[in-house]
Amino acid sequence: MHKRVIFQDIDGVLNNLPFLMAENDSEAMDPINVARMRSVVVKTGASLVISSAWRHGWNWEERIRGAAVRAGWSGMPIIGRTGESHSRGEEIRLWLAENPTEDFVIVDDNIDDMLPDQASHVVECDETVGFSEANRQWIEQRWA
Numbered sequence: 001m002h003k004r005v006i007f008q009d010i011d012g013v014l015n016n017l018p019f020l021m022a023e024n025d026s027e028a029m030d031p032i033n034v035a036r037m038r039s040v041v042v043k044t045g046a047s048l049v050i051s052s053a054w055r056h057g058w059n060w061e062e063r064i065r066g067a068a069v070r071a072g073w074s075g076m077p078i079i080g081r082t083g084e085s086h087s088r089g090e091e092i093r094l095w096l097a098e099n100p101t102e103d104f105v106i107v108d109d110n111i112d113d114m115l116p117d118q119a120s121h122v123v124e125c126d127e128t129v130g131f132s133e134a135n136r137q138w139i140e141q142r143w144a
Contacts (some may be wrong), residue, residue, distance in 0.1 A: 001100040004044055004143055006083065007092050008037075010052040010064070012066070012109030012127035014071075027063060029071040033130040036071045037107075040136055044143040047079040049095060051088055051108070055081035089114035105139055107131065 008014075010029065014037060019030040019037060040046060054064055068076045080099070082091035092106060093115060106118060109127040123135050 001102065002047060002079070003102050004049050004121040005079070005099075005101045005104040006040070006045040006046050006139070007095075007104060007108070008048045009108040010050075010054045010126075011129050013037075013052075013107055013125045014068075015129050017058045018125075027041035027067050030130055031071045034068060034071040034073050036131050036133065036136040038076075040057070040139050041077060043140055045052075046105075046135075046139075046143070047077045049079060050081040051092060051106070085131040087115075089113050089115035089118055092118065105142065107135065107139075 014033050016030055018059065019024065020028065039140040041048070043097050050060070050064060054060060057063070059139060060081065064078065065076055066088045068074070081097070082088070082095045085091045086112075088108070096104065105121050105123055106114060107125065108114075109125040109130075111124050114122055123138055125131055125135055
């Protein structure tokens with residue numbers, strides 16, 4: 001059983017619109033947002049399940065790990081990715097049905113397609129900021 005899982009979106013979370021425009025690189029991650037997420041993982045022992053569109057393609061994990069390393073995080077604890085369904089909330093529900101987990105949070109900038117019973121697990125990010133200090137604190141307090 002997994003103890004703590006973070007369903008990790010990337011665009012609008014580990015990067016943000018102003019950062020991407022400045023970098024002119026669609027596969028870049030903002031080092032500030034990455035450092036905040038790394039802090040959560042280190043303090044809580046959480047593992048990551050990628051729910052982002054970045055999970056597509058044959059080299060999905062290599063691409064994500066490479067971008068994280070370039071942003072200052074080696075050893076990102078990725079344990080999997082969600083599958084395909086009609087909504088992100090349903091993809092997460094299906095992953096949880098196959099992978100027992102004590103608790104989870106969903107970190108995303110678009111929460112429109114989450115399921116009603118997932119509401120208390122959602123950390124909504126502003127796509128112009130990404131994973132904020134307030135987002136970090138909320139997760140760390142939940143799992144304190």
